[in-house]
Amino acid sequence: MSILVYVENTDGKFKKSAFEVVSYAKSIADNIQTDLVAISIGNVAGDELAGLGKYGASKVLNVDNERLASFVNQAYASIIAEAVKSTGSKILVLSNSFSGKGLAPRIAAKLEAGLADGALELPKINGDKLTVKKTAFSNKAFATLELSSDIKVIALSPNAYETKETGGSATVETFAPNIDQTDFTTMVKEIVRATDKVSLPEAEIVVSAGRGLKGPENWGMVEELAEALGAATACSKPVSDAGWRPHSEHVGQTGIVVSPNLYIAIGISGAIQHLAGVSSSKTIVVINKDPEAPFFKVADYGIVGDAFEVVPKLTQALKAY
Numbered sequence: 001m002s003i004l005v006y007v008e009n010t011d012g013k014f015k016k017s018a019f020e021v022v023s024y025a026k027s028i029a030d031n032i033q034t035d036l037v038a039i040s041i042g043n044v045a046g047d048e049l050a051g052l053g054k055y056g057a058s059k060v061l062n063v064d065n066e067r068l069a070s071f072v073n074q075a076y077a078s079i080i081a082e083a084v085k086s087t088g089s090k091i092l093v094l095s096n097s098f099s100g101k102g103l104a105p106r107i108a109a110k111l112e113a114g115l116a117d118g119a120l121e122l123p124k125i126n127g128d129k130l131t132v133k134k135t136a137f138s139n140k141a142f143a144t145l146e147l148s149s150d151i152k153v154i155a156l157s158p159n160a161y162e163t164k165e166t167g168g169s170a171t172v173e174t175f176a177p178n179i180d181q182t183d184f185t186t187m188v189k190e191i192v193r194a195t196d197k198v199s200l201p202e203a204e205i206v207v208s209a210g211r212g213l214k215g216p217e218n219w220g221m222v223e224e225l226a227e228a229l230g231a232a233t234a235c236s237k238p239v240s241d242a243g244w245r246p247h248s249e250h251v252g253q254t255g256i257v258v259s260p261n262l263y264i265a266i267g268i269s270g271a272i273q274h275l276a277g278v279s280s281s282k283t284i285v286v287i288n289k290d291p292e293a294p295f296f297k298v299a300d301y302g303i304v305g306d307a308f309e310v311v312p313k314l315t316q317a318l319k320a321y
């Protein structure tokens with residue numbers, strides 16, 4: 001029995017979440033004294049694949065097929081489920097990323113497996129039972145889930161587990177799955193990148209702003225602060241609804257869920273729907289001119305002040321640092 005971990009790539013380079021899930025799965029594998037096998041789908045170079053050995057994978061299954069160069073939910077789910085069966089794996093780990101959120105339930109249904117999506121910590125394993133802490137109700141609560149199915153699927157929240165280099169090496173094997181034509185109900189023809197900036201769901205630092213900024217013309221100071229910190233930019237829902245910022249930056253219950261190490265909220269009131277998307281951030285800094293703003297209740301650090309005075313000073317101080 002081994003543990004299988006699915007690793008995502010962008011344009012042939014593994015995403016940060018790939019190293020997180022491998023490190024996480026390696027800890028589980030060590031705990032139950034088994035091997036860790038990774039599966040990669042898409043056009044990834046051999047040295048990149050073998051590099052997963054440094055994080056604990058002993059073998060990497062490589063699915064390199066022209067038709068799978070872009071993400072196709074149904075097809076990827078079928079392939080990963082097939083790999084779980086052919087490796088005899090009892091635990092599958094993947095990231096609870098955009099694509100992971102679509103894949104995990106499909107794979108679990110195909111394998112009749114229990115699913116813990118949004119896992120936050122290493123699971124406890126007791127015989128055939130696995131318990132794990134996870135997010136619940138759009139990040140407004142935590143749950144501890146017990147899985148007792150034969151096969152178990154864990155989708156790990158991005159940024160929930162630190163990558164660890166263990167220094168091993170991995171062999172790379174070609175995996176040629178049965179590709180079912182009916183899995184290709186949708187086909188990605190072209191990918192147009194909205195931005196070359198830090199990817200929001202994976203960012204370690206996020207600088208986010210709300211209606212307190214008055215208008216799109218004032219976002220220069222947000223971008224400058226983000227640049228000084230190497231951060232991604234985000235916004236509240238009304239800001240993207242008004243067209244001040246693209247919808248790809250909207251965080252919250254109806255937007256992207258982020259869990260960075262540092263979330264800086266500027267001129268955002270802290271409505272429950274916004275907090276649903278950010279409450280698992282490790283450190284929250286709030287800048288708001290209203291001392292009664294609800295966001296301060298969940299902040300680790302708060303600055304009561306006018307964003308138009310505070311933010312440029314903060315950026316200046318960081319640049320001088």
Ligand code: FAD
Nearest residue numbers: 210211212236237252253254267268269273274289290307
């Ligand atoms: P406001 O509530 O208008 O707050 C602006 C804040 O800026 C205030 O706290 C004010 O004190 C402060 N401010 C003003 N001027 C300054 C200044 N010069 N310096 C510093 N601070 C200043 N919202 C989301 O964000 N994400 C979601 O996913 C989401 N989903 C929703 C789903 C549903 C079903 C519903 C009903 C609502 C949802 N909302 C969501 C909307 C949410 O309820 C709030 O209306 C929204 O988050 C408020 O955005 P805001 O904080 O930018 O604006």
